[in-house]
Amino acid sequence: MRSSARPYTHIASSLMVLSALLTGCGGATDKEPATNPPVTVPPGPIAITFSSPVATNNVHDAGTSVPLQVSVTVNGNPAANGTPVTLTTVPSVSLAPVAPTTSGGAATSTLTSTITGPVVVNATVTSTANTANESLKLYIRPAYQPLELLVPAYFAAGTSSPWTSLTAGGNSYPNVKITAIANPNNGVLTATTTANTDLVTAITAFKSTHRKVIGYVSTLYGNGARSEADVKTTIDKYIELYPGLEGFFIDEMASGINRLAHYETIYSYIKGKNAAFVVIGNPGIFPDPAYTGAADALVTFEGSAAGYQALDPQQSSNTWVYSQANTAQAMLTHSADTCTAMQETVKYANLARLNTGLVFATDQTTNRSATALPSYWTKLLGTVDALNAGRTLPAC
Secondary structure, eight states: OOTHHHHHHHHHHHHHHHHHHHHHHOOOSSOOOOOOOOOOOOSSSSEEEEESOOOGGGGTTTTTTEEEEEEEEEETTEETTBBBOOOOTTTTEEEESOOOEEEEEEEEEEEEEOOOOOEEEEEEOEEEEEOEEEEEEEEEEOOOOEEEEEEEOOOOOOOOOHHHHHHHHHHHOOTTTEEEEEEEGGOOTTTTTTOOOOHHHHHHHHTTTTEEEEEEEEEEGGGSSSOHHHHHHHHHHHHHHHHTTOOOEEESOOOOOGGHHHHHHHHHHOOOOHHOEEEEOOOOOOOOOOGGGSSSEEEEEEEHHHHHTOOOOTTTTOOOGGGOOGGEEEEEEEEEHHHHHHHHHHHHHTTTTTTOEEOBBOSSSSSTTOOHHHHHHEEEEEEHHHHHHHHOOOOO
């Protein structure tokens, strides 16, 4: 008589063999992944430096990723791979990772900030005997806005006027924003001033290209030679005679805190007339930062193209500009003798370090009494258009 247990014995034996095979293949149990032990930095001189971004590239847009790299040496040689670095900054700024490790003597991380202004990042590395620290100061500015042109259209209107070329250029480059500054009567209008009919026609034609025209107002640096009442009369007369205007260019603006209240009053007066009016103030230099409350944009440089390319907000302790949009800062340059000089000047303005959004360059020797547009007017338009679109600049 056969035993009925043999088939079950055979099955059990097969299962044991299968189990053994699975165990040999690692399928029966999960193994803990192998981990590298932390690197112990040997004693000796240790150093850490930020190798990226470089010092000349320390201004970045809010919300963008900024690659960071630190280099670590021990006894003058690149630190061993896996050497830990600790990064710290203010809580509102993100670092990922906050504790990178070195590879080839360098550790990398990424900074992202949604707040504007200065940001300091600290890096620390420690050996068994020494600690090294390094700090990096960055400036975070509001998101970049495309360049615009601010044109001192101080020339006469009428037949064969530069206003015709100004308007034609606007038609040729519809994507470039242009604000023209009209200047009848040298910015002084009185109760008896009458409208310049040729200028009214020119303003109407230019605005048909969807551009802005603002009125030039002389203030003589707020020294009392032009009273607050005089300036208000000029503003009122502009509104009466040139209803197409969309704001005012407050020229000869002071820059010291002692005259701030005067310009704040003028600003409030204009906004009271129409909150949509744009107000551009022209101290021609970096004013006290409080002047940001007296204008929508400030001309922080007026002078030669060569002088402009020597300008640096950080060297003159005017880093407050990085808390403002680039379109809140303007430059007006003259004596850019060639098309190439113009392009170099505009490219310089477009650097994050300059943070300038309203630009102008001319080959004439002054802006204040210019009687014509620059000879390279269409090239200036094309240069701004190309920079905004990330294209190659037009050939000069």
